[in-house]
Amino acid sequence: xxTVSINVEIDxxxxxxxxxxxxxxxxxxxxxxxxxxxxxxxxxxLTTEDQAMASWTPKRSVREQDKERGERLELGxxxxxxxxxxxxxxxxxxxxxxxxxxxxxxxxxxxxxxIHVVEELKDGEERSAWRAPICGAAENYFEISRxxxxxxxxxxxxxxxxxxx
Ligand SMILES: [Zn+2]
Ligand SMILES: [Zn+2]
Numbered sequence: 783x784x785t786v787s788i789n790v791e792i793d794x795x796x797x798x799x800x801x802x803x804x805x806x807x808x809x810x811x812x813x814x815x816x817x818x819x820x821x822x823x824x825x826x827x828l829t830t831e832d833q834a835m836a837s838w839t840p841k842r843s844v845r846e847q848d849k850e851r852g853e854r855l856e857l858g859x860x861x862x863x864x865x866x867x868x869x870x871x872x873x874x875x876x877x878x879x880x881x882x883x884x885x886x887x888x889x890x891x892x893x894x895x896x897i898h899v900v901e902e903l904k905d906g907e908e909r910s911a912w913r914a915p916i917c918g919a920a921e922n923y924f925e926i927s928r929x930x931x932x933x934x935x936x937x938x939x940x941x942x943x944x945x946x947x
Contacts, residue, residue, distance in 0.1 A: 788827055790857055799827045803860045804834045809852030809878030812871040816863055817855075831855050839932060847935040852878065880936060882944040889913060889924030890933050897930050899940035916943050 788799040799819050806815035817838060821828050828834040834855045839845040858866065871877045882888070882899045889900040898915030903926050914921040917939035 807854045810873040883947040889926045890930035891922040896937040
């Protein structure tokens with residue numbers, strides 16, 4: 783059995799990729815998270831930023847919007863993880879996250895190409911409800927949850943309204 787070693791360069795020094803991690807860099811410049819360089823689907827290694835992003839965010843349209851917003855991944859040493867993740871982001875918005883108005887949440891509806899910002903769930907509502915998005919798009923039956931973020935890109939009109947609020 784042969785072992786292939788893959789070397790990558792960090793700050794001018796060569797390192798084996800197994801000693802490295804991918805760090806999430808928010809649009810504000812803060813390090814917000816970490817993922818492994820190991821690709822558990824294939825047993826290989828995620829050696830480029832594009833490969834790592836595709837592994838983390840399989841939906842291409844979502845990934846492209848994240849990139850446009852300035853989300854990046856940066857190769858770093860695994861041993862630096864505690865030091866790199868101990869800082870709290872002091873920016874507004876925190877972690878460069880898209881701002882949505884108070885009392886709203888992201889919602890996803892079948893057949894729509896983007897997720898929209900809608901009024902958050904009220905008492906007695908579970909998961910889904912009829913809503914008219916804040917951008918003026920037609921009323922629809924939305925699954926309302928922050929976790930819809932990875933499903934589809936965010937509506938640009940809703941984003942613009944949130945940013946101006
Ligand atoms: Zn920050
Ligand atoms: Zn919208």
